Amino acid sequence: MKTKSSVIEKLITIDNIKDAHRAKIYYQIYSSTQKSAKKEADFIVKVLNLQKGSKVLDLGCGFGRHSIELAEKGMKVVGVDISRSLLKIAKERAKKRRCKIKFLQKNFLKISFKEKFDAAIMMLNTFGLMSDKNNERALEILTNLLKHGGKLLVDLRNPGRLREGKIYKNPEIIKGVRVWTGCVYVKQQKRVIIKRTLYLKDGKQYTYILAVRLYFLSELKKLLSKHGFKITKIFGDFSGNPYRRKKSPRLIVVAEKK
């Protein structure tokens, strides 16, 4: 029997394209974000105080943007993602760059490890992709995967910058592909609904809709505290600027397992 949360799960991602095809397109369009991943990885190392040999878990690692950068800096990285095809790309990229990374295809609500990690990261709204209940469940699982004093970094879009009901449009051309993104913040659901259409070079179109849960700092604080974490640092972007509720593009929180 379907639980309520699995129904919500279905509703928050409308994307019926096959995993392999989506991964290929996703990588084609977003491989350019690898440039920002370098800067983000430097930031991660600094704010989490990672050392060579630190064990880092990259949850929802995608095609390995941060996993690879961190492994190159000497961290022992495990990347977990549900998408087999994105992981295939991640593995190929890691091999090309001669990095040793353990990539695992798994739903992060079902992961368990014998080892404990020094740190975990959830980048690019990964924490908000599921139902509220499952996002919280992910925190519960994470608590058991980190060492005492282990660090967690959650990177989310800042809801404080979005006006309720306003449609934000962003037409772009990325690597010759026309990408149209529209998004609207629905306060009642605390989610930003993102509709993106990619006009591929072969004339085909691909549209997907996501409803990403956004958290205000106060809510995130409560959730983290409930699951044994204490927030130690808060930033508004990857340049390390302080978080401003109405202005910052991101809400980046570093928390420590108590």
Ligand SMILES: C[S@@+](CC[C@H](N)C(=O)[O-])C[C@H]1O[C@@H](n2cnc3c(N)ncnc32)[C@H](O)[C@@H]1O
């Ligand atoms: C927004 S992408 C971020 C990817 C990557 N962290 C980055 O910054 O490029 C979110 C990733 O989380 C993965 N994901 C979503 N739900 C998941 C789940 N329940 N278990 C494991 N991975 C999941 C998706 O396949 C996707 O690769």
